[in-house]
Amino acid sequence: MENIKTVFANANILDGSGAAPYIGSVIVEGNAIKKIIKGPTDKAVPGATMIDSHSKTLMPGMCDAHLHLTWNDQPTLEHITMMPPEEHLIHSINVARKVLDAGFTSGVGAAAARPRFDCILRNAINNGDIVGPRYLANGQEICTMGGLGDTSPVHMDVQDLSFGWRVSGPEEMRKSVRMFIKYGVDAIKLNLSGEEITPVAAQTTPMSDEEVAMAMETIQPYGLRACAHARSADSIKQCLRHGVEVIYHASYADEECLDLLEQQKDQIFVGPGLAWLVQTAYGASDWGIPPESELAQAYARELEAAIEAMKKMHKRGIRIVPGGDYGFAWTPHGTNAKDLEYFVDLLGMTPMEAIVSTTKLGGEIMRRPGDLGLIKEGYLADILLVNGDPLSDIKVLQDHTSLEIIMKDGHLHKNTP
Ligand SMILES: [Zn+2]
Structure with a gap:
C-alpha cells in the first residue's frame, strides 16, 4: 500500500x-x-x-455483528429467495456500500440468501473490486427439513426454492457443511430454533444434537466458527453444549442458560438482534402487521423477554453485540446504528458501553482483537x-x-x- x-x-x-x-x-x-x-x-x-x-x-x-448483505429489504424470506440471482447480486453489492456509508467498517455475516454470495462479496471487497466493510462470510442458514428457513413449497420440494439450506440427519449435515467450507466461508450458521413470523414458533428447537455435533466436528479441523439462530432456552443450551461461538437472539434465556453463558463468557458472543423485534412488534403496520395483530404481539412479548434476558447478561459481563437483522422491509439496511440506541434505551447500557459493544467488541468478534x-x-x-x-x-x-x-x-x- x-x-x-x-x-x-x-x-x-x-x-x-x-x-x-x-x-x-x-x-x-x-x-x-x-x-x-x-x-x-x-x-x-x-x-x-x-x-x-x-x-x-x-x-x-463500527462493527455490525449480525449482517446480511444479501437480504434485500423485502418483507418475507420467500420474497428474498425469489429475487433473480442477477438482480440479487447487484442489490447485495449496493448493500455493502450502504453499510459502509452508515459508518460500519466491519461486519460479521450472519448467513447469506444464496450459497456462495457472502464469499464472493467478501472476496470482491478484499480485492477492491467493490466497496464495503471488512466482512466475515457465512453460508446459507442450515436448517432442518421443515424448520425455520425451509421455504420450499410442500408440493414442489426443491432446495432452489428454499431460503435456508436444508438437512436431515448427520450425514447430510456433514456434506452440507463441507460444501460451504469448499466455498470459503468464515463461519457456518445453524438454525436451532424457530421464529414467530414463520410456521415454526420461536420456542421450538427442531435440530437434533447429533446434527449439531456433526456440524461442529466438520468445521473443527478448519478452525471455523459456528453461529446460531437460537431464540428458545433449549436452543441456547444446545449452543453452549456444542461450542457455538456466536449466539443470535437468545431471547428466552432462562436461569440455567444465564449460568452457562456466564461460564463461557470469554468464548461466546450474544447478538440479540433488537431492531427486528422492535420493528416487527411496533413498526410494521405498512406491511400488514399492525401492533394489535397477533403476530406483532408475539414479537412484543418476545421483545420483553429479550430485554430482561439481555439486562441480566449485561450484569454478568456477557459480551452483547449489536446487529439488528437489518435487510427486511421494516428494518432497512443503513439504519444499523439504531441498535446502539436500543442498547441504551432498552437495555440500560451507558452510551459508552454501547460504543464499546460496536468498537472494542467489534474487533473481538471480527477475530482481530x-x-x-x-x-x-x-x-x-x-x-x-x-x-x-x-x-x-x-x-x-x-x-x-x-x-x-x-x-x-x-x-x-x-x-x-
Ligand atoms: Zn439474521
Whole structure:
C-alpha cells in the first residue's frame, strides 16, 4: 500500500476501549494508526493531509455483528429467495456500500440468501473490486427439513426454492457443511430454533444434537466458527453444549442458560438482534402487521423477554453485540446504528458501553482483537470523524450527515469538507 499520511488534528478521541475521551491528534500512515499525539497541537506534519478535527469526535469504525448483505429489504424470506440471482447480486453489492456509508467498517455475516454470495462479496471487497466493510462470510442458514428457513413449497420440494439450506440427519449435515467450507466461508450458521413470523414458533428447537455435533466436528479441523439462530432456552443450551461461538437472539434465556453463558463468557458472543423485534412488534403496520395483530404481539412479548434476558447478561459481563437483522422491509439496511440506541434505551447500557459493544467488541468478534476496533497506535485505520458527541446523544451515529469522515483501512471512503 502506498504510504499516504493523514493527520486528524485536535480531535476529541473516543478510543473505543471505554476510557474517557481526550483531545489529541491521530496520524495515519498506510492502513494503520502510526502515532497518537495527546493534547492540543498546532504543528503540521510534513507530507501529510491535515484534517482539522477540532470539536469533533474521532472514534473507531463500527462493527455490525449480525449482517446480511444479501437480504434485500423485502418483507418475507420467500420474497428474498425469489429475487433473480442477477438482480440479487447487484442489490447485495449496493448493500455493502450502504453499510459502509452508515459508518460500519466491519461486519460479521450472519448467513447469506444464496450459497456462495457472502464469499464472493467478501472476496470482491478484499480485492477492491467493490466497496464495503471488512466482512466475515457465512453460508446459507442450515436448517432442518421443515424448520425455520425451509421455504420450499410442500408440493414442489426443491432446495432452489428454499431460503435456508436444508438437512436431515448427520450425514447430510456433514456434506452440507463441507460444501460451504469448499466455498470459503468464515463461519457456518445453524438454525436451532424457530421464529414467530414463520410456521415454526420461536420456542421450538427442531435440530437434533447429533446434527449439531456433526456440524461442529466438520468445521473443527478448519478452525471455523459456528453461529446460531437460537431464540428458545433449549436452543441456547444446545449452543453452549456444542461450542457455538456466536449466539443470535437468545431471547428466552432462562436461569440455567444465564449460568452457562456466564461460564463461557470469554468464548461466546450474544447478538440479540433488537431492531427486528422492535420493528416487527411496533413498526410494521405498512406491511400488514399492525401492533394489535397477533403476530406483532408475539414479537412484543418476545421483545420483553429479550430485554430482561439481555439486562441480566449485561450484569454478568456477557459480551452483547449489536446487529439488528437489518435487510427486511421494516428494518432497512443503513439504519444499523439504531441498535446502539436500543442498547441504551432498552437495555440500560451507558452510551459508552454501547460504543464499546460496536468498537472494542467489534474487533473481538471480527477475530482481530489485537489490531481492530480501537484508536490505538499500531491498530488498523478504521476511523469515524463525527460532528457531534455520541456520549451525550447516541443517536448522532444514525445521522449519516454527522459522519463527516469514514476511513477504512487507511482509505478515505467518505470525506465531507
Ligand atoms: Zn439474521
